[in-house]
Amino acid sequence: MSLTATPSIFEVHPDCEDSAPVWLAEARNEAWERFTSLPMPGPKDEPWRFAGIRKMALEGFGAAQAVEGSVGGDENAFVFVNNRLTQRPKPSQNGVIVCTISEAAEQHGELFRRFFHAQGAPLGSEKFQQLHLASKQSGVFVFVPRGTVVEAPIVVEHWVGEGAVFPYTLVVAEENSEVTVIDRMRSLDDTGAGFALGLFDLYAAEGAHVHYLRSQNLNLASRSLAVGSSVVGRGADVKSLLLNLGCGWSRNEHVSYLNGEAANSDMLAVSIPTGEQECDQRTFQHHRAEHTTSDLLFKNVLYDKSKSVFGGLILVDEGAHHTDAYQTCRNLILSDTAEAHSMPGLEINADQVRCSHGATTGQIGEEEVFYLMARGIPGPDARRLIALGFALDVLEKISDQRIQSEAATALEAKFADLF
Amino acid sequence: MSLLITDLHAAIDGTEILKGLNLEVPKGEVHAIMGPNGSGKSTLAKVLAGHEDYQVTSGSVSMDNQDLFAMEVDERSRAGFFLAFQYPAEIPGVSNANFLRAALQARMPKGEDLDAVEFYKEMRDKMGKLGMDQKFTGRAVNEGFSGGEKKRNEILQLMMLAPSYAVLDETDSGLDIDALKVVAEGVNTMRSPARGFLVITHYQRLLDYIVPDVVHVMADGKIVKTGGKDLALELEEKGYDWVKEELVTS
Numbered sequence: 001m002s003l004t005a006t007p008s009i010f011e012v013h014p015d016c017e018d019s020a021p022v023w024l025a026e027a028r029n030e031a032w033e034r035f036t037s038l039p040m041p042g043p044k045d046e047p048w049r050f051a052g053i054r055k056m057a058l059e060g061f062g063a064a065q066a067v068e069g070s071v072g073g074d075e076n077a078f079v080f081v082n083n084r085l086t087q088r089p090k091p092s093q094n095g096v097i098v099c100t101i102s103e104a105a106e107q108h109g110e111l112f113r114r115f116f117h118a119q120g121a122p123l124g125s126e127k128f129q130q131l132h133l134a135s136k137q138s139g140v141f142v143f144v145p146r147g148t149v150v151e152a153p154i155v156v157e158h159w160v161g162e163g164a165v166f167p168y169t170l171v172v173a174e175e176n177s178e179v180t181v182i183d184r185m186r187s188l189d190d191t192g193a194g195f196a197l198g199l200f201d202l203y204a205a206e207g208a209h210v211h212y213l214r215s216q217n218l219n220l221a222s223r224s225l226a227v228g229s230s231v232v233g234r235g236a237d238v239k240s241l242l243l244n245l246g247c248g249w250s251r252n253e254h255v256s257y258l259n260g261e262a263a264n265s266d267m268l269a270v271s272i273p274t275g276e277q278e279c280d281q282r283t284f285q286h287h288r289a290e291h292t293t294s295d296l297l298f299k300n301v302l303y304d305k306s307k308s309v310f311g312g313l314i315l316v317d318e319g320a321h322h323t324d325a326y327q328t329c330r331n332l333i334l335s336d337t338a339e340a341h342s343m344p345g346l347e348i349n350a351d352q353v354r355c356s357h358g359a360t361t362g363q364i365g366e367e368e369v370f371y372l373m374a375r376g377i378p379g380p381d382a383r384r385l386i387a388l389g390f391a392l393d394v395l396e397k398i399s400d401q402r403i404q405s406e407a408a409t410a411l412e413a414k415f416a417d418l419f
Numbered sequence: 420m421s422l423l424i425t426d427l428h429a430a431i432d433g434t435e436i437l438k439g440l441n442l443e444v445p446k447g448e449v450h451a452i453m454g455p456n457g458s459g460k461s462t463l464a465k466v467l468a469g470h471e472d473y474q475v476t477s478g479s480v481s482m483d484n485q486d487l488f489a490m491e492v493d494e495r496s497r498a499g500f501f502l503a504f505q506y507p508a509e510i511p512g513v514s515n516a517n518f519l520r521a522a523l524q525a526r527m528p529k530g531e532d533l534d535a536v537e538f539y540k541e542m543r544d545k546m547g548k549l550g551m552d553q554k555f556t557g558r559a560v561n562e563g564f565s566g567g568e569k570k571r572n573e574i575l576q577l578m579m580l581a582p583s584y585a586v587l588d589e590t591d592s593g594l595d596i597d598a599l600k601v602v603a604e605g606v607n608t609m610r611s612p613a614r615g616f617l618v619i620t621h622y623q624r625l626l627d628y629i630v631p632d633v634v635h636v637m638a639d640g641k642i643v644k645t646g647g648k649d650l651a652l653e654l655e656e657k658g659y660d661w662v663k664e665e666l667v668t669s
Contacts, residue, residue, distance in 0.1 A: 366471070371504065374496055374502055375576060376526060377522055378493050382493075385513055389512025389513035392513075396512075
């Protein structure tokens with residue numbers, strides 16, 4: 001897909017940074033070996049059921065090249081352009097580590113290594129996760145020490161032109177700390193075909209709170225694959241929201257591990273595919289301890305010939321009694337030619353659990369449209385308002401006001417462009 | 420100037436419900452329609468608003484000499500027609516404030532924006548008059564509202580949109596006496612020489628608080644009797660069978 005002459009990311013092992021520690025260089029070499037030996041996933045593999053494998057067409061992407069000039073991103077953000085740091089915000093609070101992934105490898109070796117790429121990719125993308133590990137990553141490492149509340153959100157912008165980038169957001173919140181992280185994925189222009197192969201790992205130790213937004217709005221020529229995890233300790237809480245607004249093809253794989261008693265994970269997502277966009281999401285809520293809770297709500301609003309795929313599994317381990325786990329995928333279809341595939345799943349090996357999973361697919365209710373029109377709102381505006389409302393409804397579950405307002409603004413802007 | 424309904428026939432799924440209804444509500448007056456269940460009262464309300472489930476088979480409705488049936492649902496509203504719904508729809512995720520803003524914005528000339536500050540001030544003021552908590556500005560339209568809250572919300576919309584003609588469909592149903600008084604008071608403050616009301620109700624009770632100028636009795640898709648406000652009391656006393664019997668004997 002890349003129009004430049006750069007070799008495919010599938011064929012050439014990227015050079016390691018000279019400054020990288022030996023363990024990382026070795027890990028990258030091993031990862032490259034595994035990447036090349038693992039087969040490409042195909043439509044017959046269960047984790048890739050219904051996936052538009054042909055739309056992925058990832059083999060053609062070369063590594064994104066450096067570009068001239070600046071993009072004028074958010075001055076309070078870490079800004080990466082084509083996988084390279086171009087701007088950093090003012091240093092954050094004392095004691096809190098916020099640095100790039102390569103700086104973390106150099107400066108926080110042992111600490112960083114414990115968490116770096118530690119979660120694998122159990123939902124189908126191991127091959128790509130290995131490619132990510134083998135590559136030079138952009139993105140940030142956030143470490144919040146015990147009892148620290150980071151006041152300002154940590155914002156990261158990834159600007160993507162032609163070619164592949166490898167963003168990584170690694171957040172480690174120690175006991176009773178709290179932090180909010182916002183990732184923005186943006187294209188440099190409307191036509192450059194980019195591929196963002198990204199990871200996010202969110203660790204919340206006992207009593208910690210992590211709030212996370214990943215707002216993906218790449219251009220339609222681009223692809224995005226994100227492999228993420230929420231690893232939640234005793235009494236801790238991770239709330240994540242994934243917004244999928246752009247990309248011709250995008251896929252998120254998100255795993256939550258509820259490892260300690262009374263751990264909670266909220267997994268939220270809103271996707272608004274239009275045209276021929278395809279949005280594929282696979283999830284796993286793994287309850288490993290008693291009294292843990294998880295709540296997943298994924299909503300898709302589908303226009304035109306777009307397609308969504310949702311595959312989810314709740315697994316309650318033996319002994320994880322008194323688990324509350326919910327999984328809901330709701331599709332709102334606004335055209336006769338859009339497709340929504342939902343595969344909710346549940347496996348319970350403990351007693352006294354409350355679990356529910358379900359998927360709904362529907363259209364805008366005519367009574368709702370009639371009601372709004374009866375107040376003078378023209379039909380197309382009424383439908384847009386209802387569809388926007390369907391999407392905004394997810395934000396009711398978000399406690400972090402900054403994430404809520406950024407997501408609301410992004411959704412409103414998306415719908416303003418529709419019809 | 421009036422809302423003039425002439426020989427209106429309307430059907431749903433081929434079954435005729437309105438069978439030649441005639442009615443005129445002049446501006447400045449409050450008319451009530453009473454009638455037994457199944458007489459077609461709510462059908463009339465929905466036909467006037469333009470609900471697509473109902474087919475108008477003949478007859479006409481003119482609103483200040485404009486042909487109501489030549490207009491789409493939203494155009495009727497912008498032209499000054501208002502229906503307070505018996506069962507208002509719930510719209511998840513759309514806040515009451517955004518909904519009302521969209522409705523008012525739709526009435527603005529092209530290229531002009533509603534004054535947001537003025538809008539919120541007016542809305543808060545009117546909510547205060549209806550005894551509605553300010554939190555209803557941010558709550559999704561009617562979602563999880565009690566029956567009484569929904570009806571207050573209908574009257575809030577009536578007050579914000581200030582129509583020329585308002586039809587209130589069973590606005591009293593599901594209201595306790597306190598809520599009924601508040602809602603009636605809201606309607607009464609909107610009474611004006613520039614506005615006509617058609618109040619549809621099954622029970623006389625509402626008309627103690629919204630005192631009508633004219634009372635019509637509807638049965639089997641037609642207006643069968645018209646009188647002053649005392650007619651409502653008479654109906655309450657004698658029941659609808661009395662009208663039906665009178666019809667048979669006439």
